[in-house]
Amino acid sequence: MSVQPTTWVEGPAHRPVARPKGLRLAWGRNAPAYLFLTPWLIGFFGLTLGPALASLYLSFTDYDLIQAPHWAGAANYVRIATADPKFVAAMKVTFLYVALSVPLKLIFALAIAMMFNRGIRGLPIYRAIFYLPSLLGASVAISVLWRQLFASDGLINLVLWQLFGIEGPSWISNPNYSIYTLVILSVWQFGSPMIIFLAGLRQVPTDIYEAANLDGAGPVRQFFRITLPLLTPVIFFNVVIQTIDAFKAFTPAFVISSGTGGPINSTLFYTLYLYQEAFSFLRMGYASALAWILVVMIATFTAISFLSARYWVHYDD
Amino acid sequence: MTDVTAAAPAIGGRRRRPLSHSVLIHAVLILASLAMLYPILWMISGSFRPQDEIFGSTSLIPSSVSLGAYVRGWSGLQVSFGQFFWNSLVISVLATIGNVFGCSLAAFAFARLNFTGRNFWFALMLGTLMLPYHVTLIPQYILFLDLGWVNTILPLIVPKYLATDAFFIFLMVQFFRGIPRELDEAAMMDGCSPWRIYRKIMLPLSLPVLATAAIFSFIWTWDDFFGPLIYLNDIGTYTVQLGLRSFVDSTGQSDWSALFAMSNLSLVPVFLFFLFFQRLLIEGIATTGLKR
Numbered sequence: 001m002s003v004q005p006t007t008w009v010e011g012p013a014h015r016p017v018a019r020p021k022g023l024r025l026a027w028g029r030n031a032p033a034y035l036f037l038t039p040w041l042i043g044f045f046g047l048t049l050g051p052a053l054a055s056l057y058l059s060f061t062d063y064d065l066i067q068a069p070h071w072a073g074a075a076n077y078v079r080i081a082t083a084d085p086k087f088v089a090a091m092k093v094t095f096l097y098v099a100l101s102v103p104l105k106l107i108f109a110l111a112i113a114m115m116f117n118r119g120i121r122g123l124p125i126y127r128a129i130f131y132l133p134s135l136l137g138a139s140v141a142i143s144v145l146w147r148q149l150f151a152s153d154g155l156i157n158l159v160l161w162q163l164f165g166i167e168g169p170s171w172i173s174n175p176n177y178s179i180y181t182l183v184i185l186s187v188w189q190f191g192s193p194m195i196i197f198l199a200g201l202r203q204v205p206t207d208i209y210e211a212a213n214l215d216g217a218g219p220v221r222q223f224f225r226i227t228l229p230l231l232t233p234v235i236f237f238n239v240v241i242q243t244i245d246a247f248k249a250f251t252p253a254f255v256i257s258s259g260t261g262g263p264i265n266s267t268l269f270y271t272l273y274l275y276q277e278a279f280s281f282l283r284m285g286y287a288s289a290l291a292w293i294l295v296v297m298i299a300t301f302t303a304i305s306f307l308s309a310r311y312w313v314h315y316d317d
Numbered sequence: 318m319t320d321v322t323a324a325a326p327a328i329g330g331r332r333r334r335p336l337s338h339s340v341l342i343h344a345v346l347i348l349a350s351l352a353m354l355y356p357i358l359w360m361i362s363g364s365f366r367p368q369d370e371i372f373g374s375t376s377l378i379p380s381s382v383s384l385g386a387y388v389r390g391w392s393g394l395q396v397s398f399g400q401f402f403w404n405s406l407v408i409s410v411l412a413t414i415g416n417v418f419g420c421s422l423a424a425f426a427f428a429r430l431n432f433t434g435r436n437f438w439f440a441l442m443l444g445t446l447m448l449p450y451h452v453t454l455i456p457q458y459i460l461f462l463d464l465g466w467v468n469t470i471l472p473l474i475v476p477k478y479l480a481t482d483a484f485f486i487f488l489m490v491q492f493f494r495g496i497p498r499e500l501d502e503a504a505m506m507d508g509c510s511p512w513r514i515y516r517k518i519m520l521p522l523s524l525p526v527l528a529t530a531a532i533f534s535f536i537w538t539w540d541d542f543f544g545p546l547i548y549l550n551d552i553g554t555y556t557v558q559l560g561l562r563s564f565v566d567s568t569g570q571s572d573w574s575a576l577f578a579m580s581n582l583s584l585v586p587v588f589l590f591f592l593f594f595q596r597l598l599i600e601g602i603a604t605t606g607l608k609r
Contacts, residue, residue, distance in 0.1 A: 026433065032511040033432035040423035040442070040486070043479025048445050051456035058455060065459070112349070115342050122343075128595060129350045135591055135598070136357070138540045140558040141580035144565055145360045148573055155359055158375050188353065192602045199603035248449055251542045258566055274451060279547060284455050291451040298449055 059289035064282045076289035087290070089265040090273040093179060097269065098246040101186035106238055109190040113197035114227070127195070134191030142185070143255035147172060150181045172256055175266035182252050182267060193238045200234030201227070232313040240305050244298055250275070270294060364578035387582075390575035393564055396552050398579055401560035408470050408545075408556060409538040409586075415477030416485055416534040417527055423480045424489035425515045429501060445483045458547060472548045473541075477534075485530045488601075492526035493519060529601040532594050536587050557583045 034041075059076055061069035080087050112130055116123055136142055149155045152170030160166040171177045204227065212222050228235075250271040253261060261268030261276070274294070278287035358377050364386050366379040391398045426432070427439050461472040480486055500522075501514045509517075520527065545556045555563070561583055564576055591598065 030432045033426045033430035033435070036422045036426035036430065036511070036515070037438065039419045039478060040480040041438075043419070043476060043481045044441065044445065046460075047457060047476050047479060047481050048448070048453055051453035051460070052448065054456035054459075055452050055454075065462070112346075115346060120339070120342060120346075126346050126350060127599070128591075129354060131595075131599065132591060133353055133357075135536070136584055136587060138537075139584060139587065140540075140542055140561045141360075141583045144561060144576060144580050145356055147565065148360075148577075149356055155356070155375060162375060195599055195602045244449075248451075254542070254546075255562055255565065271451065275543075275546075278455055278458075284459070288452075288455050291449075291454065295449055295452050299447075302447065 055288040055291060058285050059292050061285040063284040063288075065284060066282075069285065072285065076286050077293075079286075080289060080293065086265065086268065086273060090261075090268045090270045093261075093266065093268050094247065094270040096179060097183060097186075097249065098243055100180075100183045101246055102239065102242045104183070104187045105190045105242060106193055106235070108187060109193035109238070110197050110231075110235075112190070113194050113201060114223075116198055117201045127198070130194055131191035134189035137185070137189040138251065140251065140255055143252045146181060146185050146252065147256050150177075173263055175262075175264040178257070178263060178266045182249075182256065185252050186246065186249070193242060196238055197231070197234060200231050204230045229314050233315060236305070236309055236313045240302060243301060243305075247294065247298055247301075360577045361581055364574055364581050366574055386572075386574035386578040389572065390564070390579040390582075393572070393575055393579070394552065394560060394567065396555070396560075398557070398560055398582070400553065401555050401557045402582075404470070404549075404554060405539055405556040405558070408473050409535050411470070411474040412477045412538040413531050413534040415474055416480075416482055417531050419478045419480035420482065420485040420530065421489055421520065421523070421527065422515070424486045424493055425511075425519055427486070428490045428493035429498075429514070429519070430511060442483050442486060445481075446487065454547075461548065467548055468551050468554055470549075470554070473538075473544050482534070485534070488530060489523065489526055492523055496522050525597070528594070529597050532590055532597060533601065536590055539586055 058069060060072060060074065062072050062075075063069040116127065120126070133142075150171035151157075152168075152173070154171075156171065157168035160168045169177065171181050208226055208230075209222060212226060217225065248271055249269055253267040253269040253272050254275075257263075257267045257272075259272075259276075261272045270290075271294075274287050274290045277283045277290060355377075359375075362377045362379055365382045365384070366374075367381060367383050367385070423442070427435065427442070457472070457476075458467075461467055464471075466472050466475075496519065500518055501509075504514050504518060540558065541556075542558045542562070545559050546562075549555055549559060552563070557579075561576075561579055564579060568576055
């Protein structure tokens with residue numbers, strides 16, 4: 001912005017403002033705003049952008065916190081892609097977890113929300129009960145509880161024995177079952193997508209159903225032809241949010257497997273593997289590469305979701 | 318909340334449903350509720366049982382009530398749970414204040430002030446919403462290690478004052494935009510500074526969103542396991558969540574009732590928020606799509 005007060009003649013007549021004054025105005029207008037933004041700007045550069053770039057750099061190095069980072073080229077990524085059985089195990093566990101927990105959770109959430117939406121008595125009580133697990137579920141206490149529920153002498157096996165005379169296995173220490181205990185824990189917390197579905201269902205205008213009734217459409221047909229299509233924006237939102245969240249799951253696997261991801265890597269969530277590489281083995285460069293692969297996976301999933309949305313999500317204008 | 322739901326149109330609500338139909342729905346819902354709550358109730362009752370009784374009983378009513386598990390659990394590790402609770406409380410309160418303060422400042426600028434580059438910064442802020450914290454984790458750890466902050470609570474609270482939880486900025490921007498602009502324009506005419514507008518107009522009118530942000534901040538910080546796991550290594554600095562996890566590893570299968578007792582205590586603050594602020598929590602989720 002060059003200062004040229006004498007040549008300023010072409011400016012609009014109603015704004016006879018010389019540049020120096022304009023600068024001062026710009027300062028007067030911008031300074032307070034940037035003062036308000038200062039904490040965020042410091043956080044953005046110092047704790048988000050800076051570290052993100054640093055981690056991109058570190059992902060191309062070997063770094064153990066003690067010696068300076070040593071440039072390794074793409075070696076970390078090559079090893080991850082070709083010679084890391086634990087990475088393969090973590091990917092399998094994580095994708096299985098996402099693929100099972102997200103759809104099941106959303107089906108439960110929608111089913112219960114549909115029951116609620118029929119103007120049922122005692123709704124606030126029911127809603128509170130179904131929401132409670134998703135509020136408490138993130139804490140270590142619930143993971144501790146799960147460890148006990150699915151232990152060999154835990155509550156689940158006790159119930160199986162008393163009701164059916166079945167002697168259940170130790171669910172959490174059997175690699176064939178352990179991941180499913182974590183899926184159940186996730187599905188149990190369907191409360192918040194349920195509330196979002198409930199809010200979405202309220203937006204559906206009732207006269208559509210009345211018209212459908214007059215035309216003789218039954219409840220099943222109404223569900224698939226009216227409710228489900230009109231709910232697709234909410235379904236889309238829930239799928240994206242819950243999937244990203246499931247990719248990042250950590251605490252239950254850590255607590256239930258005592259931080260090992262065992263038995264035999266059967267609960268080795270991706271984030272748990274990342275944590276082990278970084279903080280148990282101090283392979284900071286390798287862990288940074290893992291982190292960037294996670295970002296790429298989440299970004300790819302999000303991009304695919306948004307691209308696919310135009311084919312199945314109905315937005316009413 | 319009751320009146321809101323009652324007033325809301327229900328699907329097919331105007332149709333007359335047979336009685337058997339609604340009895341069936343209630344039966345399903347009651348059964349489902351019991352199944353949902355049974356594990357939690359069982360954990361509560363387990364903590365009051367005599368030590369030898371926790372296994373072998375699916376009943377929710379203990380044969381005799383004992384507080385022994387709470388006594389054993391409270392001092393079950395070399396540092397008492399009292400210390401862990403205190404640490405968690407300090408971290409959660411300071412982090413909550415930080416979030417409300419830091420995020421509302423940024424949100425005010427984005428929602429109400431005109432400045433060069435506003436859209437650019439706002440877009441960047443939204444971009445950070447999508448970024449998983451794992452990419453910043455390791456360099457942040459190195460930074461805090463170099464600052465000598467590891468094993469202190471600073472890495473867990475200072476970032477909150479720098480508004481790193483962009484989600485809350487977004488939440489507040491949405492709310493601030495709903496407050497009539499005439500109010501601050503009038504104040505501006507009267508020569509009010511932006512700071513006074515923020516302090517005297519925006520904050521008092523935004524109590525619902527500030528409360529929502531504060532409650533979720535507190536609950537998330539209280540429940541946070543990953544942050545303390547990385548930054549707090551000395552048992553004296555442990556939060557409740559870390560204390561519980563050490564307790565699992567040290568008692569193993571031996572003293573489940575004491576473990577349950579401490580687990581229950583760790584859930585009490587979250588449960589109290591649930592009891593008293595359920596409406597804010599549920600509205601927060603319904604309007605913004607929080608994930609839990």
